[in-house]
Amino acid sequence: MNLMRRLLRRPAPPIPEALWRDALEAMPFLDRLNADEGERLRVLCAEFLARHRVGGAAGFEMTDAIATRIAAQACLPVLNLTLALYDDLAGVIVYPSAFLVRHSEIDEAGVVHEWDAEMAGEALDAGGAIALSWEDAHADTICDDGGNLVLHEFVHKIDMRDGNANGCPPFLAAFHRGLDAREWKDAFSAAYADFCGRVDALEARLPRRFDPDRDDHADLYAELAGALPLDPYAAEHPAEFFAVASEAFFCWPEPLATAYPRVYTLLAAYFRQETLSSAQAS
Ligand SMILES: [Zn+2]
Structure with missing residues (x-):
């Protein structure tokens, strides 16, 4: 234009x-x-x-x-x-x-x-x-x-x-001078690897013939998944981890900030918003 x-x-x-x-x-x-x-x-x-x-x-x-x-x-x-x-x-x-x-x-x-x-x-x-x-x-x-x-x-x-x-959004000159691509990669790669390990551990606890249509199996899965800091879908790919972590950042940031504080801090710096109520109060 x-x-x-x-x-x-x-x-x-x-x-x-x-x-x-x-x-x-x-x-x-x-x-x-x-x-x-x-x-x-x-x-x-x-x-x-x-x-x-x-x-x-x-x-x-x-x-x-x-x-x-x-x-x-x-x-x-x-x-x-x-x-x-x-x-x-x-x-x-x-x-x-x-x-x-x-x-x-x-x-x-x-x-x-x-x-x-x-x-x-x-x-x-x-x-x-x-x-x-x-x-x-x-x-x-x-x-x-x-x-x-x-x-x-x-x-x-x-x-x-x-x-x-790929899980690393563009850094904009006007807003993201304080962000470092290497730090982003390090923090997100470490959190992603940890989270994939947690999802593997969850899957190891499921019955050998897991059937999501069976109520008892579905209940067990929901209980185990509910204890994770993010939706298990975040383990699909680094880009999904970034998208799911961002959902959590805006909607329900406490488990994310507790499990992966560096990821929370980087998302807060990227979006230029604080979503933790304790962070807002300070
Ligand atoms: Zn997606």
């Missing part, structure tokens, strides 16, 4: 008061924001919605209330950064429930394998969109178990801003 167009661009119309109040009420994890932060988030949301299309697919009817909720969660990680981190976002596509995505892989013999996987959310890199299942995103908006699908996918999008998602 040239300078003249940028100067002439009008500010996005504000999110109406009632709509904003309803969005905040639906997302209690936003309660920690003070009045100034809340107002800045509201302005950022309006700007986000002016720049990016948030639409429904497969019969899902988008409403202003749902678009506002998604925008508020999308904007939370960039509240003290810049919306430019989403400049290559093609849009947000919301499905009523989990959707099928075709995956393919070439094996060592050069044979292409293709299969459909059911997804709750997906972020595509390099100018791609974010797709969300509203059934899952809606259930996560209260963040009561430290998880939040919308935050997860948008944090992937930030991670992808400088290439493939």
Whole structure:
């Protein structure tokens, strides 16, 4: 966009008061924001919605209330950064429930394998969109178990801003002069290795013929997983560890900060926010 167009661009119309109040009420994890932060988030949301299309697919009817909720969660990680981190976002596509995505892989013999996987959310890199299942995103908006699908996918999008998602987001000259890439890698690699060890130990305690559809097996898994500082999905890949740790950072930071204090500190420095209530009080 040239300078003249940028100067002439009008500010996005504000999110109406009632709509904003309803969005905040639906997302209690936003309660920690003070009045100034809340107002800045509201302005950022309006700007986000002016720049990016948030639409429904497969019969899902988008409403202003749902678009506002998604925008508020999308904007939370960039509240003290810049919306430019989403400049290559093609849009947000919301499905009523989990959707099928075709995956393919070439094996060592050069044979292409293709299969459909059911997804709750997906972020595509390099100018791609974010797709969300509203059934899952809606259930996560209260963040009561430290998880939040919308935050997860948008944090992937930030991670992808400088290439493939690898667990190290781009450091911006305007905000991240104090961050060191080597320190980031060291802290996250150590935490990831530790966490994978914890998940291996969890799996070793499961019955040999583990069946997630059996109630007693599912209960045991939930009990063991509940004792972990993060959702076990974080052990899938360093990029997933970064996304899941970021969800925890915004929604339920205490277990993360206790288990991996360096990761908490680096996330606080990256997002330029403190989410621990004790840190806010000091
Ligand atoms: Zn992910």
